[in-house]
Amino acid sequence: MxxxxxxxxxxxxxxxxxxxxxxxxxxxxxxxxxxxxxxxxxxxxxxxxxxxxxxxxxxxxxxxxxxxxxxxxxxxxxxxxxxxxxxxxxxxxxxxPDHSDLISGVREAMNTLTEQARMIVHLRDIEGYEFDEISEVTGMEENAVRVALSRARKRIREILINNKRYEYQRN
Amino acid sequence: MNIKEIEGLLDRYYEGETTLAEEQKLKDFFLHDEVPETLRQHQPLFRFLISEAKLTLSEENQEASLDRRIERYRGETSILSVPPGKKRLYYLSAMAAGLVLLIGLVFLIRNEAGRKGYFENLRPSTELAYSQTRQALLLVSVGLNTGLDEVQRLKTLDNAMEQIQRINKFYNYQTQFINPERMQDPSTNK
CATH class of the missing domain: 1.10.1740 (Rna Polymerase Sigma Factor; Chain: A)
Structure with missing residues (x-):
């Protein structure tokens, strides 16, 4: 080349x-x-x-x-x-400070994930990779990728909901 | 797109079961401003995912990074490689600096010492030396004379001691006659 x-x-x-x-x-x-x-x-x-x-x-x-x-x-x-x-x-x-507290909250939530989970969410939800492509980059089985992705997405949701609840309590 | 469908997609999204096309549908939906209240809590996530995908590496960033890399490279190599011509120059300049320092020190010390008059004292004239030696010798001889006088006096002491010895003898004889048994034990005879 x-x-x-x-x-x-x-x-x-x-x-x-x-x-x-x-x-x-x-x-x-x-x-x-x-x-x-x-x-x-x-x-x-x-x-x-x-x-x-x-x-x-x-x-x-x-x-x-x-x-x-x-x-x-x-x-x-x-x-x-x-x-x-x-x-x-x-x-x-x-x-x-970010443009929006809510969006920067997602970034923070993502940063709390393990390196592997962060990698998978990034490749899937930001770069739009197929599961076989993610499996190639991470060296994990496709099924394991799917499970880890689901777990990571739920974890982010959980953190965001908790953050929101915390904000309501404060106000 | 109806809300029921979105809700279904969301559920499958969190289970990791959606396809890329379905996920794009979700992103498009949440990018739109008219999101119903019940689904608004999911909006930040999808907006974040969309905005993060737009992040690019700018030309300036790359140049800045390249500059940093070159700077680091320079920092790593500068100690190792000095051309031989420059090396000789370093040696010469070091020697010259040493020489200048030495000369400067010599002059400084000479000046300081000269002001205080050290060297005049250290280099006395022969006359001065003679008179000083004479004085010293005189001092010794005078001391010696007074010392001799003292010895003379010791002689009279010696005479006196002799007389005392005689008295002692006389005393011994006397005790021998008067009290002979006391002579047996010399330790008590004192």
Missing amino acids: NLQDFNTKVYPLKDKIFRFAKRMLGQTEEAEDLVQEVFIRMWKIREKLDEYRSLEALAMVTTKNLCLDKLKARKFPVESFNDQRQFIETIAEEAR
């Missing part, structure tokens, strides 16, 4: 990769950097890219793996200036 092909077949995936990375990592800046990382990984294996059935699936799997690595690293943080800066940025980003 040459640069021309790469630009027409791989590069257009940037928004999907970005959204997926942002869903997983929660930060814009880190997600932007991750998009570059994914492209670098794919460019390095450009000779073999034609052998893959779906470039999108490959890109999404790469994104998922890199995100999980980053999240794992976050659980055992190494003290450094960069981490502290990122931490401050995270707080700033979280503190930023």
Whole structure:
């Protein structure tokens, strides 16, 4: 695959990769950097890219793996200036008010899900993936995906209802 | 689209049984403003899902990210690779700096010491040395003379002691005659 092909077949995936990375990592800046990382990984294996059935699936799997690595690293943080800066940025980003409290409530509800559940809801409800595609990215059985999706959707509903009840009590 | 149908779709949605087309129907329905009161609680979710799908990676974002990456790359490599020509320049400049520091220190110390007059004292004239030595020797000889006088006095003490010794002898003889048994025990004879 040459640069021309790469630009027409791989590069257009940037928004999907970005959204997926942002869903997983929660930060814009880190997600932007991750998009570059994914492209670098794919460019390095450009000779073999034609052998893959779906470039999108490959890109999404790469994104998922890199995100999980980053999240794992976050659980055992190494003290450094960069981490502290990122931490401050995270707080700033979280503190930023959204257009609507109700919609940002959904984002918060989604962030309480496990990484796997968040991944599945994102791929299905935001990117509109079929179950077999989700199964390919997550490495789970289709049925397991379906069960996890249903559970995650119900969990979000539950959180939103509880939030609303809390608001009524306050008013 | 009637409400019954939407409710049915919602139920199946939460069970994970809806198709992508049906889910799109739900999104379209909730994007519309006229949502009945009973279903309004589901609206934020579907509006969120629609708006999140529109998120894109802008050109500026990508450039900013690239800049950060280049910056990091520079930070990682700058320590490792210094061209040899520059390396020699570093050595030379380090040596020059050391030299300048040394010269500066020498001058500083000389100036400071000169102001306080250290070196004048450290380099005395021969005359001064002679007179000082003479003074010191004189001091010693005067001390020696007074010391000799004291020794002279010791001699008279010696004479006096001799006389006392004689008295002691006389006392011994006396006790030998008067009280001979007391001589047996010298420890009591004191």
